[in-house]
Amino acid sequence: MNHIKIYLDNAATTPVDKRVFEEMVPYLTEIFGNPSSVHLFGRESKKAVEKARSSVAELINADPEEIVFTSGGTESDNAVLKSTAFTCKEKGGHIITTAIEHHAILHTCEFLERNGYKITYLPVDKSGIIDLSQLENAITDKTILISVMHANNEIGTIQPIEKIGQIAKKHNILFHTDAVQTIGHLPVDVKRMNIDFLSLSAHKLYGPKGTGALYIKSGAPFEPFIHGGAQENKRRASTVNVSGIAGLGKAAEIAQKEYEEENIRIRRLRDKLLDDILSEISNVTLNGDREMRLPNNINISIKGVEGESLLLALDEKGIAASSGSACSAGSGEPSHVLNSIGLEKEAMQGSLRITLGRFTTEEEINYTFFSLKEITEKLRSFASL
Numbered sequence: 001m002n003h004i005k006i007y008l009d010n011a012a013t014t015p016v017d018k019r020v021f022e023e024m025v026p027y028l029t030e031i032f033g034n035p036s037s038v039h040l041f042g043r044e045s046k047k048a049v050e051k052a053r054s055s056v057a058e059l060i061n062a063d064p065e066e067i068v069f070t071s072g073g074t075e076s077d078n079a080v081l082k083s084t085a086f087t088c089k090e091k092g093g094h095i096i097t098t099a100i101e102h103h104a105i106l107h108t109c110e111f112l113e114r115n116g117y118k119i120t121y122l123p124v125d126k127s128g129i130i131d132l133s134q135l136e137n138a139i140t141d142k143t144i145l146i147s148v149m150h151a152n153n154e155i156g157t158i159q160p161i162e163k164i165g166q167i168a169k170k171h172n173i174l175f176h177t178d179a180v181q182t183i184g185h186l187p188v189d190v191k192r193m194n195i196d197f198l199s200l201s202a203h204k205l206y207g208p209k210g211t212g213a214l215y216i217k218s219g220a221p222f223e224p225f226i227h228g229g230a231q232e233n234k235r236r237a238s239t240v241n242v243s244g245i246a247g248l249g250k251a252a253e254i255a256q257k258e259y260e261e262e263n264i265r266i267r268r269l270r271d272k273l274l275d276d277i278l279s280e281i282s283n284v285t286l287n288g289d290r291e292m293r294l295p296n297n298i299n300i301s302i303k304g305v306e307g308e309s310l311l312l313a314l315d316e317k318g319i320a321a322s323s324g325s326a327c328s329a330g331s332g333e334p335s336h337v338l339n340s341i342g343l344e345k346e347a348m349q350g351s352l353r354i355t356l357g358r359f360t361t362e363e364e365i366n367y368t369f370f371s372l373k374e375i376t377e378k379l380r381s382f383a384s385l
């Protein structure tokens with residue numbers, strides 16, 4: 001029996017931090033009031049929600065009134081795109097995004113296309129970075145929104161968000177960023193970066209699943225995604241997820257205090273693992289940019305090896321990772337992100353994503369390196385038979 005359990009898939013979701021869990025418990029037990037109620041029970045719940053709102057706002061330099069709690073990153077992304085399509089219909093029906101967005105953006109854009117909107121999907125270079133002059137050239141007098149993710153969930157590439165914000169502002173176009181991969185991990189300042197809308201998700205920063213937030217700049221046009229009661233200042237109906245929100249607030253508070261030191265530690269472990277892999281295993285290439293990259297992300301292609309076989313063999317050794325190969329992408333299609341950075345079919349099939357996190361240890365990294373080396377050699381020798 002194998003008792004080893006090593007989690008290296010933190011881009012997919014992160015474990016709930018124990019401190020977050022403890023913050024949530026009272027709101028799943030004795031403090032159960034509806035925060036919209038005026039009595040003591042309601043006020044106790046409301047206090048927790050408002051405290052969390054301040055913590056989330058502080059993390060991104062927003063005002064608490066600019067934060068709307070949602071069910072996660074996907075809802076926040078849907079809400080912004082569909083709201084802006086609706087509120088800015090008069091101005092035009094053109095939206096600019098990128099080819100490497102999360103499906104929460106891409107599939108919403110496809111829905112809008114089917115309903116008469118025009119979408120420009122900006123290409124990216126081999127690092128996964130958009131070209132700012134291409135962005136500027138894509139802008140027309142019908143452009144109502146620019147939506148560019150802060151960091152990519154597969155290859156970890158970080159976009160020049162501040163410069164994109166400047167371009168959007170210069171042309172008086174609303175700017176949204178899906179910052180699900182960076183909030184709680186990298187510094188984000190919505191004011192300095194000229195961001196009008198920002199999506200974030202609790203379960204990517206050691207909070208609970210099913211809770212997220214949307215930053216809506218004060219004064220930006222917004223039509224609710226979910227209509228009903230007057231919750232969230234009439235921007236998102238339905239009784240709020242008090243425990244989830246309390247958890248997100250605590251996760252934001254912890255991140256604000258700890259992310260800088262945490263990044264130093266994670267980056268060191270990541271670089272050690274990556275350097276060991278690149279120097280000790282032949283024919284491995286790094287996908288994405290070495291510098292403009294999330295500190296916890298490794299995405300490599302291992303020549304002559306199937307991503308799927310790799311994942312299964314790693315899983316057998318107790319190691320959880322991910323791949324952009326056709327099977328594991330879930331749709332039978334290889335990753336649109338790896339395709340967009342120009343990878344050959346073989347490199348897409350042999351891709352492996354390893355994402356470290358708060359609880360990753362050096363011992364785990366060492367074990368992972370040796371396991372990966374052994375597995376690669378074994379799979380390659382089978383393939384050559």
Ligand SMILES: *Cc1c(COP(=O)(O)O)cnc(C)c1O
Pocket residue numbers: 011012071072073074075102104149151152153178180181201202203204210211212
């Ligand atoms: C995880 C993720 C999402 C979706 O967030 P959910 O809270 O799971 O809906 C959206 N965008 C990016 C970049 C992500 O990594």
